[in-house]
Amino acid sequence: MIPFSDEDLYPAVQNVIEKVRPSLALDGGDIKLLGIKNAKVYVQLQGACIGCPSSGNTLKYGVERQMRMDIHPEIEVVNVPVGMEDQWDKLA
Template identity: 70%
Template structure:
């Protein structure tokens, strides 16, 4: 269990997103924080990342790995497809 509230996690999560964003933008994509709920970080990959076969790898081995290393080893990052921003409970 992550020993932080969702509100306490937000600055650290945003810091990691800002660190990985330039790499994602170099390939024509972007990343946006949608929400943090129960320690899960919901992000949306945008631009060239949408439909890219490497987007899952970017999410797990780029973004999530950085969050596990810099914030807490139990961090989970979930990609939010367009249209699901208000349906996070449907994403697992």
């Protein structure tokens, strides 16, 4: 159980995203924070990350791993597919 509210997590999550963004940019990618719900972080990989076969690894072993190290070991990161950015909070 993560002992923080979604609102409390927001600044820390933003900091981690800014931390990993340069690594994604090296390969032509980017990441956008869409929101946080029930301690799940909803992001959208962008640029060259869209459709890249390694994007799942980038999300799990790059973004989520960094958030688990910097924020809390139980935090989860979910990539929202292109076209669903307005419905991220309905994904379960």
